[in-house]
Amino acid sequence: MLAVLKSERLLLAAFLAAVAGFVLEHRVLEMGQTASLVGAAALVAAIVLASMRVAHHAEVLAAKVGDPYGTMILTLSAVLVEVIILAIMMTGESSPTLVRDTIYSAVMLDINGILGLAALLGGLKHGEQPYNDNSARTYSVMILTAMGISMVVPEFVPASKWHFYSAFTIGAMIMLYTLFLRMQVGVHSYFFSYSYPREKSDGNAAADEPDEPVVPSIIILLLGVVVIGVLAEIMSGLLNSGLKGSGAPPAIAAIVVAAISASPEIMTAMRAALANRMQAVVNIALGASLSTVILTVPVMEAIALYTGQPFIMAMSPAQTVMVAITLIVAAINLNDGQTNAIEGMTHFVLFAAFVMLSIIGL
Numbered sequence: 001m002l003a004v005l006k007s008e009r010l011l012l013a014a015f016l017a018a019v020a021g022f023v024l025e026h027r028v029l030e031m032g033q034t035a036s037l038v039g040a041a042a043l044v045a046a047i048v049l050a051s052m053r054v055a056h057h058a059e060v061l062a063a064k065v066g067d068p069y070g071t072m073i074l075t076l077s078a079v080l081v082e083v084i085i086l087a088i089m090m091t092g093e094s095s096p097t098l099v100r101d102t103i104y105s106a107v108m109l110d111i112n113g114i115l116g117l118a119a120l121l122g123g124l125k126h127g128e129q130p131y132n133d134n135s136a137r138t139y140s141v142m143i144l145t146a147m148g149i150s151m152v153v154p155e156f157v158p159a160s161k162w163h164f165y166s167a168f169t170i171g172a173m174i175m176l177y178t179l180f181l182r183m184q185v186g187v188h189s190y191f192f193s194y195s196y197p198r199e200k201s202d203g204n205a206a207a208d209e210p211d212e213p214v215v216p217s218i219i220i221l222l223l224g225v226v227v228i229g230v231l232a233e234i235m236s237g238l239l240n241s242g243l244k245g246s247g248a249p250p251a252i253a254a255i256v257v258a259a260i261s262a263s264p265e266i267m268t269a270m271r272a273a274l275a276n277r278m279q280a281v282v283n284i285a286l287g288a289s290l291s292t293v294i295l296t297v298p299v300m301e302a303i304a305l306y307t308g309q310p311f312i313m314a315m316s317p318a319q320t321v322m323v324a325i326t327l328i329v330a331a332i333n334l335n336d337g338q339t340n341a342i343e344g345m346t347h348f349v350l351f352a353a354f355v356m357l358s359i360i361g362l
Helices: 002-007 009-030 033-065 069-090 098-126 133-156 159-185 203-208 214-243 252-274 278-307 317-333 341-359
Strands: none
Touching: 009 033, 009 214, 033 069, 033 214, 033 252, 069 098, 069 214, 069 252, 069 278, 098 133, 098 252, 098 278, 098 317, 098 341, 133 159, 133 278, 133 317, 159 278, 214 252, 252 278, 317 341
């Protein structure tokens, strides 16, 4: 038992933070905006700690089942964290664009941030890094279709008809993801894997795989998700109170949610890139983007239909342009089965542009 507690000290710290937040929430809110922001920042750090442990145990499960199932577990665990935080935040005082801005921020962070930085660092170390270009093309066209249906077309849907289109969006996302899953784990599973010539002779790759029992990992993963949910509920109240009337960019809460869900993926992707395993990076970055859009949208649209309160899902002009540029650049960069530092830099510059636009409120 002591060994388990020692190995899960990060999750234990997150649990203690949740207890402290539950006890002190009202007192912190009474202390004003600065105290609320400090408290929210502390809880965000606790959520990141918990999500890192969730990601670790997702990696344990992923190592047992192998690709493409392994990557699917990693991306789904991250999206689960994001959906839980979003659902909790939307029940309180939040921006009607929170869901849209979070999905947009997650796509920018995954494709331009994670993939860009990984390709840049990996390219500087290894030169050209190979991967299966079938996976990149499949992910890209799915992301374009899903974002187009759920976040571009709604701009042209009359307000009186939103619930009809919302129901259609739910059905479309379910159909897309059902077919994608069937392809990913079925006859086209080879699209999402790559055979590295030196994999068997590379002792480090095998040594890096987690060697832990599966059942405890499943239990701890579920407990971690519960802790994250509690932390997110308290953090939401503190963050809304701290940002109210502060003049902060309206998308700051969305960026926080996206960064929390992506934080474990960042480390996993960087390790894979530096180990010259770019296929894992492509699967993580593009797979997380696709899962964010195609899974978050139907859940949040279902909540909107249930409550009768629609969210603003149509992207702003600046967001639409950034997504279009990102997917065009990705289509050009990821069409030859090899990444390099130049391609990584192009995406990372786009990520820097996203950060700048967010700072100035676009």
